[in-house]
Every structure is written in C-alpha cells, then in structure tokens.
Amino acid sequence: MLNIIELLIPMVLIVLISLPLIKVFRGKISGQSAKTRLISHIVMFFVVIVGSVIFSAGDLSVLAAEETATAANGIMGTNAQGLGFISAALATGMSALGAGIAVAAAAPAAIGAFSENEKNFGKSLIFVALGEGVAIYGLLISILIINKL
Template sequence: MLSVLEIIVPLILVILVVLPLVKVFAGKTTLQSARKRLYTHISLFFGLILFVFVWQLSGTSLFAAETAETVSGEFAGSIAQGLGFLGAALTTGVGSIGAGIAVAAAAPAAIGAFSENEKNFGKSLIFVALGEGVAIYGLLISILIINKL
C-alpha cells in the first residue's frame, strides 16, 4: 500500500519539471521567453535525474521503515531485470517513433499518387503498411525481452 508521502513527492517533482512549459504550450510567451523556459525545463529535468542518481548511490531512503519490506517483497529485483525492462520500453518507444516518421513520409506520397492515378492505391498502401511494420517489430522484440525476464 502506498503512503501519502510516496504519492505526493513524485507529484511535486513532476509539477516542478512541467511548470516552466505551461505558458509555452498555451502560446502566451515570446520566443526569447520560450527559450529561457525550455532551458529551465531541461536543466530541471537533468537536475532531477542527477538528484535521484546521487540519492540512490548514497543508500539513504526516504521511506526507511518500508525498506526491509520492499527488499523481501514483490518489488525485489536485480539491476539486470531493471535494465531489461528499460530495454523493452526503449525498443517499443524507438520503434514507434520510427514508424511514425516512416508513415509521415509515406502517407502524403501515397495520397498524392492515388489522387493522380487510382490504380496506384494498392502499391501506395503497401509502403504505408511497411512503415507500420517497424512499430510491430519493436513491440514483438519488447515482448520477447519481457518474456526472458
């Protein structure tokens, strides 16, 4: 069961990282201010990563009472298992981004070819489907990685 502290601390950290970009997404900022906010966002993000890394290396725990329970409980795992999950997530994410780039390039060309000649529909559809295949392959490799863990 999660305590209130375990829920509030990550929420505060996420809010602190996202806060500089609120006006940028709303479109109520100048280019100079947007750059400054973006640099602030990037520095907060990497600062947070560095803080968590140093915190984990120091061995201190914010939730010291539950440390013994989590080590012997369901959250016990090795670094290799964590890296395996990270690899599976990266495989799915990068494969999906690659498929998006491929479809973004192939779909307008397919629509243009179809508008010029209706006989090109089948050929152009194959190229769009090949781009989507990259995401499916990434998902398949991700499932194989998770099955090995």
C-alpha cells in the same frame, strides 16, 4: 517505507520542470522561444533522473538487506530485471512513436499520389507499411528482452 521528504522532492522537481511550459501550451510565446524552453526542459528532465538515481543510491546497505529479505519470499526482482522491463517498454514506446511519425508523413503523400493516379496505390501502400514495420520491430525487440529476463 518512504518518508515525506522522499515523496515531496520528486513532486516539487516535476512541478518546477513543467511550470514554465504552460505558456508554450497556451501559445503565448514564439516558436523559437518554445524550442529553447523545450530543449532546456528535456535537459532538466535528464538532470532530475540522474539526480534521483544518485539520491537513491545513498542507502544501498538498507536496500540490500530489504532485497534479500523479500527475495526469499519471491516478492521482488533484481535491479537488472527492473531495468530490463524499462528497456522493453522504451523499445516498444519509442518504436511506436517513430512509426507514428513515419506514417504521419507517408500516409498523406500516399493519398495524394493515389488521388492523382490510381495505379500508384501499390507503391504508396508499401511506403505506409514500411513505417508500420518500425513498430513491429520494436515490439519484437521488447519481446526478446522480456524472454531473456
């Protein structure tokens, strides 16, 4: 069971990271300042992740004893399985994000080309479908990762 300190520290860190972005969302700062804030917050996010991994790695003997006790009951998987599920989720999520960006750029151009000349429909549809294919490839990779677990 987690004690109150182990619950409070990540919540405080998340609040400290997201608090300065309120001005960005309200539109009170310039674009360059927003860009530097965003980059610094992305760096802080990864620092918090690495710090939490290092912080949680302190009591490995306790985790190993608990893992062997619950693994006999079939309740909990290994750390490798957990990282496998995280990698499958990242493969699907990031590929869908990339496909969204690709379709956001290709679809308006395809609509514009189609409105000027109706013969461009097939060519423009291919470019939109290529952007959608990125999401399908990410989903395929995540299915292959989960099958290996």
